[in-house]
Each structure stands twice: as C-alpha cells, then as structure tokens.
Amino acid sequence: MIESWRWYGEFDSITLAEVAQTGARGIVTALHGIPYGEVWSRAAIADRRARITQAGFDWVVVESLPVHERIKRGEGDLSGLFANYRQSMVHLAAEGVTTICYNFMPLLDWTRTDLTAPVDGGATCLRFDATRMAAFEIHMLGRRDAEGDYPEGVLTNAANWFQQATQADRDGLLAAIMAGMPGAFDRYDVAGLKTAIGGYDGIGRDGLRANYKRFLEEVVPTAENLGIRLCVHPDDPPRDIMGLPRIVSNGDDLEWVLRAYDSPANGITLCSGSLGANPANDVTAIAAKVADHIHFAHLRNVRKEADGSFEEAAHLDGDTDMVSLIKVLMTEEARRLDAGRGDHAIPFRPDHGHHMLSDQVREMIPGYPLVGRLRGLAELRGVMRGLAYT
Known part of the structure; x- marks a missing residue:
C-alpha cells in the first residue's frame, strides 16, 4: 500500500519537509483556494x-475535486459546471494525477461538534456529540421536525x-460545525446556514440520488477516456443531518453508487x-x-456511544478491527497484482489523528495534526509489515 499524507498546501502550517520525516511518500492534496x-x-x-515532486513526493490522489452545490441540487442549467469539472479532469490527467476523491454530501463536509475533546493522557480529538448537535439543530437553527431525529x-x-x-x-459550537469546510471559503452564520439548507427543500433522498446519477453519467465517460479513477468518499457522519439527506452512508449505498454507472x-x-x-456498518465486510x-x-x-455520539479513537483502538480491514485491502492488492494490473497498489493515508x-x-487544521497522524501512520505501518510476513 502507498503511504500517503494529506497536505493542505498554502492553508497548511505543516511543511513538506516535516511530512518527509514521517516516511510517507505520497501526497494527497487539492487546489483548495479555487472556488467550487x-x-x-x-x-x-x-x-x-512541481512543488510536491521537488520535495521528494508523488501527488498520488486529489482530495478533493469538489462537486458544486448546484449539481447536488440539480439546479438550473448545469452544462457549464459539468464542462468545467471535465476540463479540470483533463488538466489533472495531463499532469499525471489520475485518482480523484470527491464527495456528494449536501452543503457540509465532515461535521463535528467538538474540535478539542479530551482523551486519556492529555491529548484531544474530534468529537460528534449527539446532545450538542441536537441543541444546535433544535434551539439554534430552529429546524422543524428535528426532535424526531433524536431519542x-x-x-x-x-x-x-x-x-x-x-x-x-454557542459560537464555539457553530465554529466546530463549520470546521469541516477546507480552504478559503466563507463559513455560514446560523441565518446563512438556515438559508442554505432551504435550498435542498423538496429534494429528498431519491432526488439527491437522481442528481448524483446524472453527475456520474456526465463525468465517468471522461474519466474512462483519461485513465482516471474517481472514488467517492462516504458521508461523515453517515446519517441524515440538519434535515439534509445523506446517500453514501452504508454498504447498500456504496453498491448503489457502483451500479449507477458500472x-x-x-x-x-x-x-x-x-x-x-454507523453502528449498523461492518466496515470490514463492506470493504x-x-x-x-x-x-x-x-x-x-x-x-x-449508545446515544449516537462518537469520537476519534487511536487508529488501532476504536470499534473497527483495523487489522482485519487492512488484511482485506492487502488481499485485494495481491489479487490485482496477480491479474497484471500496474496500478495494483492502493494509496492510503492516516486520517484524523489526536492532537x-x-x-x-501549534496552529493546525482540526483533525490534521503532525504528531497525532505520525503516530497513526506508524501503527498502520506496523500492522501492514506484520501482515506481509504472515
């Protein structure tokens, strides 16, 4: 597997020289300053x-080439937006960058209520607290019917x-919820968020799926011609939030995505x-x-936690059996190699470490610290080395 590191370019206080000391050799990044x-x-x-290469790395994955909200809503004449997305893909392929991660989450990227929740030993982590999320939706956002989403x-x-x-x-809670939107983009205040959510009125799960299928039909043929691999990121958290439907949250959703454009x-x-x-997800079985x-x-x-809360654990210490999951990925790599695929290696990155x-x-992007992710990478590397000799 290709050890990689997410780097936010001009928005990141972590330098490529520091990343080099982690042992990672792939960089995962995007042009975060360009509007969607x-x-x-x-x-x-x-x-x-060139900057990545000169520092001794390969740019292995684009994360992300964002999908415009109008595409997700299916709003108006989208021909220009689809053409722009395809043209960006053409330019990426011309520079040898051929794996593109993206998501189809309405409005918000990953969502947390706490950016510095304490963990044993004095470190902090990202946390999604059901109580605070309910307080935000019901008492700050004033969303109708929100009560039905919580026990x-x-x-x-x-x-x-x-x-x-x-x-x-309350301001801190809003700031935490907005923190999952990377790059040079405005964060919403409560009134602005309420207005933006209203743009999805009447779309629902089926409507969002139809808009997603249209997106795939518009861009996958170009990806095929360019040798690009598109890879959708699951919803985070994997549940409807703020009344917005989420459609990439479990194994059935992922299989629908693959069927939508085979x-x-x-x-x-x-x-x-x-x-x-998602308590219902067996991550290893899905993989x-x-x-x-x-x-x-x-x-x-x-x-x-039983009430729907969750927090980032150390990479080997949470609810998912990471050893079994990595074994699935390494087995798939071996299958691809046996089939003669030159691109058999799967790039991975240690995600969301403890601060x-x-x-x-040090000022760092929430969830993307240096030492915390280095610890995660070291642990994952150890698992992979151990599995390679069994």
Whole structure:
C-alpha cells in the first residue's frame, strides 16, 4: 500500500519537509483556494505538482475535486459546471494525477461538534456529540421536525445544554460545525446556514440520488477516456443531518453508487472512520464486498456511544478491527497484482489523528495534526509489515 499524507498546501502550517520525516511518500492534496465549480488550470496543477515532486513526493490522489452545490441540487442549467469539472479532469490527467476523491454530501463536509475533546493522557480529538448537535439543530437553527431525529434523553440533555450555554459556547459550537469546510471559503452564520439548507427543500433522498446519477453519467465517460479513477468518499457522519439527506452512508449505498454507472473508473474511497460511525456498518465486510472498486483508503478509527455520539479513537483502538480491514485491502492488492494490473497498489493515508504533544501548541487544521497522524501512520505501518510476513 502507498503511504500517503494529506497536505493542505498554502492553508497548511505543516511543511513538506516535516511530512518527509514521517516516511510517507505520497501526497494527497487539492487546489483548495479555487472556488467550487471553476476550472483548475493546468498551470496551477503543474505548479502544485512541481512543488510536491521537488520535495521528494508523488501527488498520488486529489482530495478533493469538489462537486458544486448546484449539481447536488440539480439546479438550473448545469452544462457549464459539468464542462468545467471535465476540463479540470483533463488538466489533472495531463499532469499525471489520475485518482480523484470527491464527495456528494449536501452543503457540509465532515461535521463535528467538538474540535478539542479530551482523551486519556492529555491529548484531544474530534468529537460528534449527539446532545450538542441536537441543541444546535433544535434551539439554534430552529429546524422543524428535528426532535424526531433524536431519542428522548438526548432531547432533554440538549435543552439543558442550550439553557446553560453562554454565547461563547454557542459560537464555539457553530465554529466546530463549520470546521469541516477546507480552504478559503466563507463559513455560514446560523441565518446563512438556515438559508442554505432551504435550498435542498423538496429534494429528498431519491432526488439527491437522481442528481448524483446524472453527475456520474456526465463525468465517468471522461474519466474512462483519461485513465482516471474517481472514488467517492462516504458521508461523515453517515446519517441524515440538519434535515439534509445523506446517500453514501452504508454498504447498500456504496453498491448503489457502483451500479449507477458500472465502470472501473467509478469507485470508492474506503473511509473506515466515516463508515465506522454507523453502528449498523461492518466496515470490514463492506470493504470486502466492494474491494475491487476501492481506489483510495482513509484509515482511522472511532469509538461510538449508545446515544449516537462518537469520537476519534487511536487508529488501532476504536470499534473497527483495523487489522482485519487492512488484511482485506492487502488481499485485494495481491489479487490485482496477480491479474497484471500496474496500478495494483492502493494509496492510503492516516486520517484524523489526536492532537498531542507539540500539536497542542501549534496552529493546525482540526483533525490534521503532525504528531497525532505520525503516530497513526506508524501503527498502520506496523500492522501492514506484520501482515506481509504472515
């Protein structure tokens, strides 16, 4: 497997020289400063690739080439947006970057309520707290019918939290929820978020699926011609949120994606943390079922709670059996190699590490610390080396 590292370019305080010391040799990045829907010029891609290459790395995966919200909503004349997406793919392929991760989550990327939840030993982690999420949806956002998405005990706790919360507490909660949107983009205030959510009124799960299928029909043929592998990232968290439907949350959803456009170019980013946050998901079994379409892997772990809360665990310590999962991925790599595929190796990256040691006194993108991810990479590397000799 290809050891890789997510790097946010000009938005990242971690330098490529520091990444080199982790032992990773692949870089996962994107042109985060370009607004969604605009063409990524070949010159801009070449400049980013040259910087990565000069530092001794390969640019192995684009994460992400974002899908514009209008495409997700199926809104208006989309021909220009689809053309721009295809042109960006052309430019990426011309520069030798042929694996593209993306997601089809409405409006928000990964969502957490706490960015610095304490863990044993003094480190901190990302956390999704059902009580705080319910307080946000019901008492801050004022979303109709939100009460039906939470158990009675969570509703009571949410009301109590909101009653006791200071304005700073509420502002911090909003900031945490907005933190999953990388790059130079405006974050919403509560009123703005409410308006943006309203743009999805009436679409529902079936409508979002239809819009996603149209997206695949528009871009996968170009990916096939260019030798590009597209790989959708699962929803995070894997559940409807703020009244917005989520359609890439479990094994059945992933199989629907693959059926919606049957092509080797239409594949999966296997994110063990996103899928693992759903108690009904057996991540190892899901990975085995879609293994031949896994083009990229995010390896992280979560620890779930009965009320729907979860938090990032150490990479080998959460609810997912990481050893069994890695064995599935390595078995698939061996199958591809036996079949004569030159691209048999699956790039992976250690995802969402704990903020620990010097990470805690340095400005870093939430969930993407240096030491915490280095610990995760070292643990995952050890598992892979051990499995290679069994």
